[in-house]
Amino acid sequence: MLPRGTSSPLCRMNESSPDGLLFNDHDFSSELLRQLNGFRQNSILTDVSICAGAWEVPCHRNVLASSSPYFRAMFCSNFRESSEAKVQLKGVNSMTLDQIVLYVYTGAVHITADNVLPLMEAASMLQYPKLFEACSSYLQSQLTPSNCLGMIRLSEILSCKTLKKKAREVALTYFPEVSASADLKELCALELRDYLGDDGLCGEEEKVFEALMVWIKHDLQARKRYMQDLFRLVRLQYIHPAFFHHFIANDALLQSSPSCQVILETAKRQMFPLYGATSAPDLQPPWHIPPRNSYQDFLILLGGRKDNQQTTRDVLLYNRQTGQWQSLAKLPTRLYKAAAVSLHRSVYVLGGMAVGAQKSVPSHNVYVFSLKLNQWSLGQPMLAARYSHRSTAHKNFIFSIGGIGEGQEVMGSMERFDSICNVWESVASMPVEVLHPAVAVKDQRLYLFGGEDIMQNPVRLIQVYHISRNTWFKMETRMIKNVCAPAVVLGERIVIVGGYTRRILAYDPQSNKFVKCADMKDRRMHHGATVMGNKLYVTGGRRLTTDCTIEDSASFDCYDPETDTWTSQGQLPHKLFDHACLTLQCIPHTSTFP
Template sequence: MRTHTDSLPGGCGFKFYTEERMALSQQPETGEDLTDVLLCSDNTEIPCHRNVLVSSSLYFRAMFCSNFVESSQGRVNLKGISPDVLCGIVDYVYTGAITISMDIVLPLMQAASMLYYGRLFEACSTFLQEQLSPDNCLSMIRLSEILHCDSLKEKAKEMAVRSFSDVAASEDFCELSLPELMCYLEDDRLCAEEEQVFETLLAWIHHDPFSRRGAIHDLFKKVRLRYIHPTYLFQFIANDPLVQSSTLCTEIIESVRRLMLSVSAKCGRELKPLWTTPRRYTCRETLVVVGGRKNNEQTSREALLYDERTQRWQWLAKLPLRLYKASYVCIHSILYVVGGLSLSMASGDSSVSATVYTLSLKTNQWRTAEPMLEPRYAHQSVSYLHFIFVLGGIGVDKQISNSVERYNSMFNQWEAMAPLPTAVLHPAVAANDQRVYVFGGEDAMQNPVREIQVYHISRNLWSRLETRTVKNVCAPAAVIEDKIYIIGGYTRRMIAYDTKANKFVKCENLKERRMHHSATVINNKLYVTGGRFLNGHDAIEDSDCFECYDPKTDVWTSKGTLPYKLFDHGSLPLVCVSNRPNPP
């Protein structure tokens, strides 16, 4: 139950109402003698003052100040308004306060609408908004449409998209009309992964398959296929009987399959509107830091997530074991930890690993995936479309390797690719526009390699470009639009390679000579974490630094610090679904 206090509209109206209430409270018998109209409902009669009613409502102003018959009548019968509701409204008019409960709110809201008490109508709307839940929000939307209450409708719709998982399980959901369901599925605010969007539309169709199965194509086009894991898309969705029954649906899936198999970032005119649709607003990128050397003591099993809203770090599930110089990559909103040197704390033994561990923020559990073809550590990994490329590193023979393999997430398998022309350790690696770029690094004699090695994904071929500009070792690379940023590497320098213009652009320097750090891109900004740096005395120190670079302003800003000093770690953007709106 809720008590709402409000004043009548208009400055002079409120003043008159206040003086009248004081007069009535001081001389109740005189106040009743001065009433000049009876408001009636069933057998209830309530004495009132015309001038008070006129000042409080446009409805009564029209009734008593125009040529309506009620203007000269002493009794006015208000049909459709119950005695309890009428008494409540009269109390509201004279005292500015009213008690709203679930028993009375709907007839009170209807009466407030009829009598033009706008503030009372909105007070009822506010009361109903406070009762909103995933179970009743769809019913509230229908009610708001009947009552023509936009504020209630918007709040109920906001809850429906924010709590979509719970709402989709409610009884009301399956009763939605096709246009209503389409409206939800195309809403950018919908808090759901695309796999769930597909499963929801299936459940809606199966509720009444005879009349609804023909809607599969229109609904299927609302699923943002680009953000669905290929295994789920081609094994589950493609084989669903409803999808297979629609020629148009199967044609869309085959177009996506051809697009992925061609390793092309471009798509046909018909598929483009479906493929280029952006992620929903509730799917936001968040920074995850994993592994590395912690406080220069031991290889870390920690995984941390940075919450931009609270600017705090949260601990995720720990890696199953300690891995020295593993590689870290993200694809399909899943974090992959690839290979590394596994260390046994008990025996002190170590072995080169081909194992791949994965972490999903949805489950916060580590699992093993298909292992690499070759064990390796101190290697590099990079993702592109539905592929993960693993390059070089050190194998079981303790030699620098030039081998390359890639993981195809469509088929869940690894395959050997053309080897690196020059075997290098600790290069800067990035993928863009159907190419993998390998900048610099060092050879087996620890000499800097001043060249760019470019892998053409669709042709499985390498090319090389010697350049004096490249002189980086233990530096990360990251892509923003068509520029690849190489951040430090035993230097303060950061340069950007423009892949379209084939030239380097100098950027604002780092504060220290940095190496063994990590970098990633979130919302077109570059985030750099940890590493090691050379201080003013040329001594190497570990860092807990956390910085952000904005390419639009060419400015570095501090984001605080990591919870501990860290280097040789992974820093990645993982997409998570959040029912909280994104910050402006």
């Protein structure tokens, strides 16, 4: 008997833990399952045999009934199998039956390439959803561009949504590789339409067109009737004009369809307005459709003076998604005050002063950069060597304007590169020879704003070149006083960005009027500017301080026309001026499929 006033240990425990003790044996259920599996293996207390043909596996009804709704219905209802000693499972082979029973009693099964399909079918029939999804996960891990279309077929047979979703992602992400597989030729018209019309398809439109034509020609008589509807899904406005000109415009199969002819004529008129394509008012392709989601805008900086040292060969890429800068293949040579434009998913670097060890001379060379390959190649050279010139691109043309020539003379000449025919040709010279104007193209007209004359005096002119007519006219204006300033097209207006001033001017070609925008923080010149996502990005340059000294800049700023505000995007990797700054729209390189 406890001494007076002493409580029992049980009472003390209850006082400290009023709800008692919850004991949880984590090993009990697995040990129980292990014991039941041992009973099964030794046919102890087994009361039913599951059969696949002549193959029999002794089991316990209560274990099977507890493991799946399929067996619960079989053994706990008034079905004939509830009282039979042997139960046949149709559509399940002996090896798969063993694996299913092993899974029921152990929760484990080894999935391989040889057994995954019969195991998945059995898991579906016998209602083991986790095993079914495990098989799906294994198949997803085996997906490649060459088998993904077949996997989609399989997922539809098995009603497996997760496998179908993943296989479709692979098909869209690696469409160029998928289009080379034999399975693509076996798609029905609706299935192909589903792919070609998907915004998420990752592949250049040239590949989309090629895939379509391969599919049609595989069974021409049966599939020709689908050609018009499917051809309309090819976004012709994003196809390289040279490819369109050489491989699409005069394709005999497309020409045999009157409806496709109308689409082709409309595309010609949109792509080649200078070539006088005939009018096609009906069935116009939807030219307002944006590029597929796989296309991204990348900001690229090329050359220029780095950290106030000699002209650099560096090429930098900025990814808006990550906010990171990365180095690309360097320019083939040092080029002082070259010009650069983006055209057809490539960068063209034109002329410049070729900086050599012995002598620097103006160049007429053209270098072409492929972001997809991260490689430079030599293009068709310009007619005249020039540097400190301006260049711009429009449709399938590049214009190279003015600059300084081989005799150090200020040039008023302009030449035009036709990317379809791969030739340069002389066009009308500018009315007034100027250096360092702001240049932009809008609505079939090329605009030169300001600049300076040979005496370095600002020129208060807008010089306008009508592209299809090959004629110039000029307008005097007191609003213009820019030198070494870039111009960009932002919406319906041309924006002149600084140029020995903080001022940002937006010019409306329709009304011939200027609107002042929010000023930059600094008076800038020799900087770069480009547009991405309807916002203006300004890079580097030189700035005039309040005491009129000149400093190199590494600033990286963004202007939003919706709010008329500037925000800093951080800093460039280094100070930079007299560089090229442009936007390149392309599909990021997809790494080889593992």
